[in-house]
Amino acid sequence: MTTETNDAEAAPQSAKAATAATAAANAHVAATLPLDQATDRANAERGLLAAGDGIALGANGWPVWNQPAFAFLADDAPPTANPSLWRQGQLNAIHGLFEVCPGIYQVRGYDLSNMTLVAGDTGWIIIDPLSAEETAATALALANHHLGARPVIAVFYTHSHVDHFGGVRGVVDEADVLAGRVPVLAPDGFLEAAVKENVVAGNAMTRRAVYMYGGMLPNDPTGHIDCGLGKASPAGTMGLIAPTDVITETGEQRVIDGVRIEFQMTPGTEAPSEMNFWFPDHRALCMAENCSATLHNVYTPRGAEIRDALSWSKYIIEAIDRYGERADVVFASHHWPRWGHDDLNGYLANQADLYRWIHDQTMRMANHGATPLEIAEALEAPPGLHDDFALRGYYGTLSHNAKAVYQRYLGWFDANPAHLHPLPPVESATRYVAAMGGIDAVVDLGHQAFAEGDYRWVAELVNHAVFADPHHLGARALQADALEQLGYQAESGPWRDFYLTGAKELRGAPQQTIDFALHRPEMLRAMTTDMLIDFMAVRVNGPRAVAEAPIAFTLTFTDVGQSHDVVLRNGVLHHLPPAEPPLATRVTTTRAAMVDLLTAASSIDGLHADGQMVTIGDPDPLARLVGLLDTFSLLFAVIEP
Numbered sequence: 173m174t175t176e177t178n179d180a181e182a183a184p185q186s187a188k189a190a191t192a193a194t195a196a197a198n199a200h201v202a203a204t205l206p207l208d209q210a211t212d213r214a215n216a217e218r219g220l221l222a223a224g225d226g227i228a229l230g231a232n233g234w235p236v237w238n239q240p241a242f243a244f245l246a247d248d249a250p251p252t253a254n255p256s257l258w259r260q261g262q263l264n265a266i267h268g269l270f271e272v273c274p275g276i277y278q279v280r281g282y283d284l285s286n287m288t289l290v291a292g293d294t295g296w297i298i299i300d301p302l303s304a305e306e307t308a309a310t311a312l313a314l315a316n317h318h319l320g321a322r323p324v325i326a327v328f329y330t331h332s333h334v335d336h337f338g339g340v341r342g343v344v345d346e347a348d349v350l351a352g353r354v355p356v357l358a359p360d361g362f363l364e365a366a367v368k369e370n371v372v373a374g375n376a377m378t379r380r381a382v383y384m385y386g387g388m389l390p391n392d393p394t395g396h397i398d399c400g401l402g403k404a405s406p407a408g409t410m411g412l413i414a415p416t417d418v419i420t421e422t423g424e425q426r427v428i429d430g431v432r433i434e435f436q437m438t439p440g441t442e443a444p445s446e447m448n449f450w451f452p453d454h455r456a457l458c459m460a461e462n463c464s465a466t467l468h469n470v471y472t473p474r475g476a477e478i479r480d481a482l483s484w485s486k487y488i489i490e491a492i493d494r495y496g497e498r499a500d501v502v503f504a505s506h507h508w509p510r511w512g513h514d515d516l517n518g519y520l521a522n523q524a525d526l527y528r529w530i531h532d533q534t535m536r537m538a539n540h541g542a543t544p545l546e547i548a549e550a551l552e553a554p555p556g557l558h559d560d561f562a563l564r565g566y567y568g569t570l571s572h573n574a575k576a577v578y579q580r581y582l583g584w585f586d587a588n589p590a591h592l593h594p595l596p597p598v599e600s601a602t603r604y605v606a607a608m609g610g611i612d613a614v615v616d617l618g619h620q621a622f623a624e625g626d627y628r629w630v631a632e633l634v635n636h637a638v639f640a641d642p643h644h645l646g647a648r649a650l651q652a653d654a655l656e657q658l659g660y661q662a663e664s665g666p667w668r669d670f671y672l673t674g675a676k677e678l679r680g681a682p683q684q685t686i687d688f689a690l691h692r693p694e695m696l697r698a699m700t701t702d703m704l705i706d707f708m709a710v711r712v713n714g715p716r717a718v719a720e721a722p723i724a725f726t727l728t729f730t731d732v733g734q735s736h737d738v739v740l741r742n743g744v745l746h747h748l749p750p751a752e753p754p755l756a757t758r759v760t761t762t763r764a765a766m767v768d769l770l771t772a773a774s775s776i777d778g779l780h781a782d783g784q785m786v787t788i789g790d791p792d793p794l795a796r797l798v799g800l801l802d803t804f805s806l807l808f809a810v811i812e813p
Contacts, residue, residue: 185649185679187394187656187672190251193625194657201663202255205559212465212561216266216508221277222318223268228282228310228408236306236408239267239281241391242398250393252660257668260466260566261398264507269314272503273456275431277319279311284385284402285335285505287311288458290451292429295325299449299458300336300505301343304408308339326428329358329415330460330505331446332365338410341694346413357426358415359437361445366412367703369444369476371695372710375804381405381474383810386669388676395672400466400566400665401506411694419447422490436494438462438487440480442469448491455500457516462488463523465507465561469568470530471576473666478580481573485528492520519562526563529554530570534577543586544575565664598813601639611637615646622654627661630654638678642812651811652678674811696767701734704763705747708770711801714743720800725757725793726750732763740797757789769798 190198226239242265249258267281272288279287287308288299296315302308316322324344329337340356348354369377382388385405386396396404417426419435426433436448442461449458461468462484470481502516503509510516530551537547548571557563565571585591594600608614618634621627631654637647652675659671696704705727723740727747736747737755765784768774776795779785787794 185652187252187675188653190660191625191657193627194660195251197661198249198251198254202249205256207255207259209561212263212508213266215510216263218508218511219271220266221269221271222314224282224310224314226267226281228304228307228406230306230408236304237282237310237404237406238391239265239403242403244391244393245397247393252394253397254661254663254668256564256663257398257400257566257665260400260561260564260665261403263465264398264403266508269318270508272509273454273501276451276454276456276503277315278503278509279314280508281403282311282314283307283335283339284399284405285461286503286507287339288503288505289315289319290431290454291319291322292325292431294429295323297326297328297428297431298324298343299328300330301327302339302406303335304339304406304410305342306339306408307406308342310342312343324354326354327356327413328449329356329362330449330458331359331443332362332369333443333461334366334370334410335405336461336505337366337412339408340413341409341411344413349413349416352416355417355428356413356415357417357419359435359439359445359447360418360420361439362415362418363698363700364703365444367699367707371699371703371707373475375806377475379806379808379810382806383670383673384472384474384666386665386673389669389672394660396669398566398665399669401464401468412698414698436487436491438484441484441487442479444477448487450495450499452498455498457491457495457499457502459488459491459502459504459520461505462491463502463520464504464567466566467526467563467568467570467573469576470527470573471579472568473572473670478576480580481527481531481577485524485531488520488524488527492517492524496520522557522560522563526553526557529557530573531577534574535581538578538582543588544578545586547578548572548574567665569664569667597639601636604636605640611641611644611647615644615650618647618650618654622650625657627654627657631658638811639813648678648680648812652676677811693764693767693771693773696770697764701729701732701736701763702747704766704770705736705738705745708797708801709745711804712740712743712745712797713800713802717745717800718743720796723793723797724755725759725789726755727766727794728758728760729763729766730760738797740800745797755789757787757791757793759785759787759794761785770801772803 227235228237230236245262245265249255270278270280272278275291277289283302285300285302287302290297302311327340327344344354349356385399389395422437424435432452434450438446438448446460448460448462470479496517499516501509501511510519533551534547551570551574553570605611605614614633614637618630621630634647634651637644638651655671655675659668662668662671717740725738726735727738728735735750737750739746739748761784765779769779
């Protein structure tokens with residue numbers, strides 16, 4: 173019997189070697205895929221003008237981006253890594269300044285995403301200023317150094333994910349944007365989508381992103397090797413400047429600094445708000461993040477709205493129909509371009525086909541009565557797409573994308589009434605463990621399955637033991653070992669990082685302090701007034717607020733000339749048009765001051781003292797409301813209760 177108890181804390185353990193079963197599984201991948209295909213490397217290296225050092229430094233002098241940390245990828249894939257993911261990691265390690273075509277350049281490998289620079293008559297049009305100020309500034313400096321310094325005269329956001337706007341302050345001064353000297357273009361719905369995803373759900377999503385992007389893992393053959401979509405997520409400063417020009421319809425055109433651009437709207441595809449670009453004078457098509465060198469996510473494991481695989485496919489087909497015959501090159505916000513009519517159109521067509529295949533075959537099986545788990549286990553790519561490396565599951569997977577399509581149409585419930593109101597995890601785990609003869613018996617069964625290489629079953633079985641008694645060292649160690657082997661076998665970078673991060677936390681690795689950059693004042697100041705108050709509503713502790721007397725006051729922001737009646741009743745915060753007669757308490761301030769209050773950079777008394785806030789009537793309502801706002805802890809438990 174297993175005898176480890178919960179009486180002591182174990183010292184953090186190091187990563188372990190691949191088992192024989194894992195080594196065999198990875199060798200099978202190497203034997204069944206044409207990993208020596210050379211076209212992708214040739215495309216990834218084509219047009220390289222300068223590599224640079226691959227490092228972006230933060231204000232403290234430490235690197236927030238360190239491409240040389242992945243130098244180990246120059247070796248052959250070890251048994252601890254899926255060789256297909258290792259190959260993708262090698263390609264994503266190719267970094268520097270590249271020419272896409274005359275007048276269009278990309279900096280790749282200095283962030284999770286690419287920065288594209290289009291040369292106008294006098295300056296740069298920047299497409300997607302990366303995730304962080306530091307990486308964006310470094311990328312721009314690299315381009316200016318080798319191509320000649322130019323001012324930034326416009327910024328485009330392709331879509332509402334933070335790795336495509338978070339570094340905007342590294343390439344442009346917000347004062348120039350506000351003064352109208354530098355337009356910021358984005359697709360319709362951008363700001364709402366960016367705030368909803370990155371702030372309203374930001375704390376939970378960021379914690380999950382730590383798992384998905386391997387933020388607490390070492391960069392080495394037993395840790396993080398690649399995200400599939402790019403090398404890693406930078407540890408820099410993220411911000412947001414609100415768009416000044418919104419594109420609303422496909423076919424809209426702009427001429428910016430002599431550059432002609434036509435836009436294709438693609439809402440609900442890879443992001444709720446997204447658009448592609450056509451550069452007619454360059455014969456170049458930008459596919460934003462709608463096409464890349466991997467199967468993407470219909471559902472992203474960090475958490476986000478389910479995407480529309482059917483519309484995604486149709487918008488790619490529309491891009492082919494509108495621009496495919498005229499394009500000489502297609503490039504995107506991740507990975508490398510494709511050149512030549514046949515190659516780029518074949519690439520686009522295959523991408524469209526796979527998203528449509530996932531959609532149609534998932535719903536075909538669902539209409540036969542198959543459940544999400546059954547569909548995910550059965551779905552395979554058709555032969556013509558299976559060996560296309562640009563469709564391999566380095567980021568998204570057929571498994572979790574099939575579940576996403578099912579959820580979009582039919583929701584989380586599979587219609588089995590036993591799944592309608594299940595017990596919560598701890599209570600369920602406690603009963604399972606008791607029914608199986610106690611926790612030591614469960615762990616013994618887990619060891620038997622581990623010896624047989626049945627790691628998926630070990631993870632499912634021993635998860636009950638960990639949730640029944642999270643201090644049981646034997647259960648924690650075995651679950652960590654199983655997750656680690658699953659990570660070593662994963663072709664998906666996010667799956668690998670999820671598995672290995674879970675293993676690391678189970679082994680007692682100290683949790684790192686992670687700066688939640690998305691709640692910086694710069695992010696909150698970019699919100700509309702409605703968004704800012706709605707975010708306050710998400711932070712209201714409902715059970716505590718229900719016990720409070722109702723709260724009501726008028727809140728006026730002088731900098732934007734807007735007033736709202738803020739009303740808390742039944743634990744719910746509303747903002748309404750000002751009532752007649754006026755409410756007894758009226759608070760006048762600016763949005764910037766309110767952001768300082770919400771981020772604890774200032775207090776109500778401090779804002780009154782320095783004249784940034786004036787209250788007429790009883791000052792108590794605002795103080796009571798602020799006292800009811802939760803502060804979220806980023807490092808909440810994931811792998812244990």
